[in-house]
Amino acid sequence: MTFQIKAVTIYGKKPGQMRTVPFQLGALNIVTGDSRRGKSALLTIIDYCLASSDYPVKAGKVRTYVSTYAITLVKAGEQLFVARQAPKDNAKTSTTMCVLTQAPGSPPPALEDLRFTTPEDTAKAYLSDFCGIDNTVRVPAVGKNTLIAPSIRHALFFCFQAQNEVANPDVLFHSQGEEWRPNTIRGVVPYFLGAVDPEQALLHNKLRNLRRDLADNEAKLAVSADRTPASGQAQALLTEAVEVGLLPPQTGTQTAEDVLQLLRRLRNELAHGGALRPHEPGGNDPLATLHARRADLRRDFALARARIADLKGALAENDEFSDQAIEQRARLTSLGLLRQDAEAGDLDHCPVCDSTIPSANDTIASLTRDLALLDGDLGVIRNDTPAIRRLIANQEDRLQELRSELARNQEQVQELTTGLRTTQQEPDDLRRAAIVQGRISLYVDTIAQQAAAPRVLDRRNELRDQIAGLEEQLSGSTQDERLASFLSLINQDIREKARRLDLDFAASPIRLDLNRLTVIADTTDGPVQLKDMGSAENHLGYHVSTLLSLHEWFTRHQSPVPRILVLDQPSQVYFPAEPTGEEVLQTNDRTHLLNTYEAIHRTLQQLAGKMQVIVMEHADLDDPAFSQHVVERWRYGNDSGLVPSTWMEPDTPES
Known part of the structure; x- marks a missing residue:
């Protein structure tokens, strides 16, 4: 009602x-x-x-x-x-x-x-x-990857005709001429016409969320796979390090962990000017310094990204909690008639009939306490959210600085390597040693990032099974057919009213086109939209006919x-x-009015x-x-x- x-x-x-x-x-x-x-x-x-x-x-x-x-x-x-x-x-x-x-x-x-x-x-x-309006219903927005929760504001599209709308050939519904409103109107019309089954709407929303979760899981798994070192890569790097003289020949059988420890130790020694570079006494190798700096920058970059992900997760949790808390607060606030004055001693009186109710005090106190707790929680969330956003902004700034430093570092490495090759100051074996050194540093840093990153759980099969089940459950959905059927009946009413008003084109089939958000007459010469119909009297008449027909439908179907x-x-x-x-x-105008x-x-x-x-x-x-x-x-x-x-x-x- x-x-x-x-x-x-x-x-x-x-x-x-x-x-x-x-x-x-x-x-x-x-x-x-x-x-x-x-x-x-x-x-x-x-x-x-x-x-x-x-x-x-x-x-x-x-x-x-x-x-x-x-x-x-x-x-x-x-x-x-x-x-x-x-x-x-x-x-x-x-x-x-x-x-x-x-x-x-x-x-x-x-x-x-x-x-x-x-x-x-x-x-x-x-x-x-x-x-x-059912506050649990969500309908997909047209043209955007979002959902709409129908509200009183959406219902007013069909209740108002301002002075510049009531006979406007270009707009049929209230505020249709404003940006983004046409797609919103298209999105909510099926709900208000009764073509949306609330239970099916919930299932459609669940299916939409599952598909999004599947896409996110696949993307995270792909990133994780890209970071995972290839099998045998550590052993191959160890062999190359021995060949170029970065490590002495290894005896016995090493486990994967042993190989990784050797590479880590080698990477740290070289990063700090280790003695395995005879061509640079004292370990003062500019190329090694640049590679060490690059490794540090990459590590800082990975940490900054991880912090941003954690902060965004916290922000999303805050937003979700805030939405739920606001909804609960709205329900408690709606009991605004419980406003007895505690100091006046009327907490045990009914606010409607003023009769004495011994238990009213406890009930009101409980509701007031719940509302106060919700207000407190919302206050904490509102205080935390700006701080989290500032932290995210700071980390993103830091991320941009690290990108710039990495770019400069890469330019320096390329410039130095190009100069060494040009002057032929470095023997081939030392150039190869520098290359192997860089590859070992990259490998060790990648392993560290993978270990620090949270493990991605492969939920693809689980999500695909749930999606398949929902798709099968919704395969018999008749929303589009119901909407087309309802519009067909409404179109008959629009045409009948247009004929009574003696409007042009009323002898032809008339239809409400929800894609164009206008009225169209299907004549033998082709479709004629409202904007192409001459006379402001036609524009007014079709506006009135359409809105009256819609309201007849809304009323008879308890929309x-x-x-x-x-x-x-x-x-x-x-x-x-x-x-x-x-x-x-x-006289003629008076009659038409x-x-x-x-x-x-x-x-x-x-x-x-x-x-x-x-x-x-x-x-x-x-x-x-x-x-x-x-x-x-x-x-x-x-x-x-x-x-x-x-x-x-x-x-x-x-x-």
Whole structure:
């Protein structure tokens, strides 16, 4: 079960200033008025109070004189009051909200009774739950390798039509014109239409995670295999070291560990100027010094990479814990009605009926303690996370410095080797000894890195078996077929409404194309998209027909979409830029506009009070199809608007 809007409330910047605009549930509500009276602000206020990430209220009188916005949401037996302050101190938005559970029929509280302590994300989660959205469902994002958790913000794509959207030929859904929104809309439509089985969605997510884990495991195993020395390499290096005179001839049989110890000892002696280089008395060999420096740099490089991996692992664990803790905190915070005053001694009273409950004290104390523990854990995580990120950044800087030093070292080695070869100062056997020395150093360093790195567990067979099992389990998934079937039924409703509105192309099959996010008419001359249909009347008509048909589907199939449709000035297609009222409407335009309202009213009658439509209009027609649904008239003539004129009067100085 989801909600409708009972009222919009605004609070002024002066004490006692409060204004409420009530709406009828399950009915058409028209707010008519002149320009700049605050009509369009109603949509942005509702949007803002439903956990918008920005501040959509436009600059003007509303921003100037309003300090706090609020809406009252209702559904069967429940009422929710949501308030949000205007941004302060040049902030882009307000990050905390007030969410109160009220008894049905309760009026909006006074401003001084509001407490803005609920974080925006927590409020969004609570509103999503109040809307009926399943918080366990994840749907794949279109065009990105991520998952989407449907929320109240996604449901609003189908509930709002702003003034620049209601008759726009290029966009069909709310905020479709913003970056990344089209793919998000495509991703969540199947869920809100009911084509996504929650159990199958969980299995699809699990399959996606298993495939990712398999790819990660294969990549780690490949890296580990690249670092693993070839069989017999140690013995071959020992033989070469003896041949070039780096080691004396070895007698007896050496084990693999014996060979490795000999090579390590040789590498250390040569790195520190050992006496096995007769051509450089005193062990002052520049080439050996460069190789020793390179070995140290490689070791430091490996350690830095290992530290970064550990820190990123810790950061991921923090993020995962934080997500779970925030969800749990949202559930505890949603019990905000448990707000008895301990000092007043009313902890043993029920917050609803005020009856005495002896066990209430322990229950409330337990919930409060759990919430405090979660807040403490979240505080620790928030403090640790920036420090971990700084450590990662420092290690990555160190890694870059080591790369640069390794590059310089390599250039020096190449330059020195080239010079020695050019001048022929080094006999062939010594050049070969230097090469063998470098290979031994590389081998010993590789062995050290492999020993220091965590062992990679080969889980490929296990993961492949799990993937095969899930693929077989999901082989009978019918989500695409269900979606196509649902759209076919919705398309029939869109076409029927288009015919009643006498729109162009209504005689042809009409379909909602979710790939293009538009309406298409399939004519004998080929498909015609909404943007290619002439006349703003067609654009308005197909917008209204599509959204009404979708809401009929949402309502009849209990989809978790708010049972509201907010339209901002649909009559604009018949008015000039600065309309003044009914007198500018020609007879034909008036008839078409009334047909639009009759279509809305017809849908509301069919849904028997389960859906609500709010329209902001310039027009004020005297026909019952329009006039009987007007709830507010904001005209300059009656000095009425969203913001009362008394709020704009300057303070009278005291005599």
